[in-house]
Amino acid sequence: MSPCFFLLPWLWVINYIIFRQHLKDPACSPVIKRYINYSLTGAVLLTLPFFVWFILFQTQWQTWGTFGEKIAIVIPRGH
């Protein structure tokens, strides 16, 4: 089976999209169906913390002082 592809939710989403049709196929092994569902679940689960962090950063980076500027790649002009 496929390797884990750590930290690649985009890949897992694509995997799910590609294999979505096989979920309806009765001839498909249930193990594979389970993994297809896992891939979607995993992608969603991994993307949530990312979104949390992203929103956190976008709203709060200016209040973090030096640390905020250090980890920001692009500091918008005028800030």
Place this chain on the structure above:
Amino acid sequence: MASSLFRAAPLMADTFTQAQPPVAPGTEQSAMPAQSAPPAHPTSMPQTPGTPPPALVDPFFSGRGPTGQEADLLGEGLVTHEAHDDGAGAFDDGRLDARPEDLGADGDDDDDDDDDDDDDDLAMTPRVAAQFYLPQIYGLFASLFATFFLVIWWAPTIFLSVPFNYTGVVLSTGTNTLSTGSQLLVAVASAAILLVIILVNTVILLALFYYGYIRVIYGWLIVATGLILSFIGGIVFYRLLETYNLPVDWVTFCFLLFNFSVVGLLAVFGKLTLRMQQVYLVIVSALVATNLSGLPSWTAWAVLIVVSIYDLFAVLCPQGPLNLLINLSQTRQQSIPALLYSAGMARLASSNDDSVPILAFTAGTSDDSGDEQPEDADTQVGQALLSSGHLESVLLGEAMPSAASDLDSAAVPAIDSTTGNPILDAETGPKDVSDEQDDGDDDDGEDGDEPPGRGPVQLGLGDYIFYSLLVARGALTSDGSDGGASAAIAVISCVLSTLVGLGLTLSLLALFRKPLPALPISIGLGILAYVFSAFLSTPMVVEMTRQVVFV
């Protein structure tokens, strides 16, 4: 699409496909020299009593389900052959069912002589062109449009909008202050250096291919594409963020870039869907072209001219490296690894092969890496999942030739390569040994002509890159005083002329049926269009706008 207008019910599909005996790939293969003329199939095909009369048999659609072909040609993603499992002829290994030339041999009495005239298996009748080529060519043009769009978006925003606030080593440092003569000198010198680099890389590639180090070539391609996606993608991403003033932190940036690059690599070299591969190939071309458009303007034009002339000679001259490479791949029936944009069905799984060799899915056993080269027999999988344009890689320091389909092992490498820009290998016909004879059509990237093999039309990424470079240079023309009008006019002229050039090249390809360089005509027309737009159209349009004159 035009094909839908011509779609005929595959009445006799089964009858016809079973009427032909499987053209023994082995015999064809052994009997076939590189570019031998006489197509064996007409003779090898028996005149079975069950052969339907020509009027009822649609050469293209017999052996293929109506939806199946359409879907494949348009790259509808995952190809499952269950739908047209019955004699899904064209995609079976080596066995070409219902090839037009065969039809011509016993089906179409009228076109008998016409079809067998050229050594080509596939006679380019209008019906053939409309049904088979046009949808794929539309797809090719659409992808070129997408690449142009990306480049037109990125090049000006990256280079012209916001000053760079970091220093980098660039060829263009300081050329803006030089006199025209010196700029010209710098341009010529840079182009000459680039030409030497391209030559050296092509020779290295030729040597690697000659001595059989295919995996090295694949590794080279993979590393190059990975670097393009991650580094140049990162640069473009960074500059876009700067231009649009968006604060992004390192974590998010790296996370997004990592995802993008890894999935891109897998899509291009692995067995994800055709659509993903096409999208990522377009993105790769746009990235490289954007990167190159940072060269100073004279240098960029000089590079374009030099590269297209080189292309012309490399492909058409008998001693040209690309010509040698193509011949080598033809004699060996081996595909050269390269990056090719495939407009149609890239993966040709055998009709019985249910297990689509996709990474996540290969049931148990040895899951071969997404990278092609499965040694297993179930890789009928096709051709051309990836190919890199020759010159594209050269610019990155690699020369990527195009490749013919690998016919030895039933395992077709998922990567099909076509010689860089110039040449599109027609041989990608899957297992279509008998098609090899038409190989002449290694057009540059254009058509794989696999027609007999019903292979997809392919265009090397190098072509994409240089066309996009031309367009990017057009987009970067800054006249200063006219608010971007000169850039807009230049872009429109360049896009139109490039696509017209591509159309011309395709027709020449259909005419000559031998490998042709894709660059010279398009780049020549493009440069002509740019010069005209800069000196004629722009002043005219600007003046007309000023005087508020509408024509």
